[in-house]
């Protein structure tokens with residue numbers, strides 16, 4: 001392994017996606033289409049893909065400020081996860097057992113569909129059917145895993161899951177300080193940038209138009225609805241679709257709908273065979289702990305370990321500067337945690353470190369909605385679990401707009417956008433408090449199994 005300096009702000013996935021990333025031509029002049037989609041990430045592109053698949057004659061166009069995959073879709077952890085954004089016990093509590101069951105089954109099915117579509121459309125997204133492996137590194141984390149398993153079992157959904165003892169978990173992957181684990185056979189990992197870029201090509205192959213370097217500056221609902229862009233005015237005979245997720249907080253009228261929260265990832269250089277022998281992880285599972293600060297790990301095709309965690313402190317006014325994600329100081333705790341998990345990586349170079357923004361709805365539930373009278377649709381709010389859920393949501397929205405056979409329309413996420421986030425500075429105070437409290441809860445738990453006095457309060461305050 002050669003010594004390399006860490007490149008902060010460099011996105012491993014985009015660099016290794018195989019495209020030269022030259023932007024497609026921007027919109028130059030006014031345009032009229034049937035469906036105009038803001039956002040060239042998974043949500044916008046899945047919506048376009050499923051619309052065109054069912055309605056080949058529809059005129060569908062995607063308007064992307066940068067290039068497809070610039071947002072969270074090209075930078076995430078690569079978990080194509082069977083876990084829905086709302087936790088299973090929360091789904092059960094809010095909507096009842098039947099709806100919880102239906103939602104989880106739909107999520108499992110879409111994970112399989114994504115693999116199938118990659119095959120059909122010849123998208124080499126490194127789709128790897130490794131399932132999930134959640135490990136517990138403290139007693140609190142173990143209790144949390146046991147409660148998760150119990151919830152799946154209670155709903156009759158535990159057939160592909162199993163609890164593991166410490167030794168069994170270690171036999172799969174040698175992480176320091178493991179008390180137990182839970183496996184779930186369903187679930188895959190993907191190379192997200194290859195998926196999102198391949199999906200863009202699949203949309204074009206079906207007749208969709210994609211304009212890159214085209215910022216939408218305003219949305220005008222109505223009959224017809226319109227998008228104002230820097231390249232011209234777009235008239236949408238049937239619908240405009242807002243698929244900008246976290247970035248919608250910068251669009252006039254939408255700044256309190258979703259909270260932009262960052263998540264950050266560090267990636268090792270490729271590991272040699274001897275190091276992999278010591279680590280194990282032959283099953284390529286999507287690996288995580290039960291920490292509140294969310295550790296998520298992926299093994300890449302070229303032999304790197306990606307270690308993701310919660311990101312930078314929230315900035316007042318929902319600002320999302322790219323520069324805030326390139327600060328080396330923010331990544332040092334993540335690198336230290338990675339080396340604590342795998343002491344064998346002590347001297348292994350960290351090649352890439354990057355972050356991205358994801359959108360958190362105030363009530364934690366995504367929203368898939370089409371207001372036919374106003375010609376306005378939206379698809380967003382996955383709180384960091386959007387790789388698979390965006391396909392489920394996009395497919396559902398395509399059914400609503402395209403008037404094709406309804407798909408998953410009875411899930412609770414099919415609803416108008418939820419309540420708004422608090423105004424500033426209340427929002428900043430609350431969010432920063434929760435970010436800080438979660439870090440303290442993890443630290444106390446890891447130190448001696450304790451909890452700060454305000455732990456219950458902080459958990460009750462958090463939307464997820």
Ligand SMILES: Cc1cc2nc3c(=O)[nH]c(=O)nc-3n(C[C@H](O)[C@H](O)[C@H](O)COP(=O)(O)OP(=O)(O)OC[C@H]3O[C@@H](n4cnc5c(N)ncnc54)[C@H](O)[C@@H]3O)c2cc1C
Nearest residue numbers: 039041042043065071072073076077079216356385386387
């Ligand atoms: C670091 C990180 C790790 C993550 N890990 C995982 C994971 O492992 N598994 C998982 O399931 N989820 C994960 N997520 C979440 C997941 O990536 C997102 O939920 C998903 O990609 C959202 O897709 P999207 O298309 O809705 O949004 P985005 O991918 O953010 O796309 C929105 C697009 O809209 C464009 N846009 C916004 N505003 C405008 C405008 N005004 N005009 C024109 N274009 C505009 C943006 O440029 C952007 O390209 C992670 C997120 C991050 C940031």
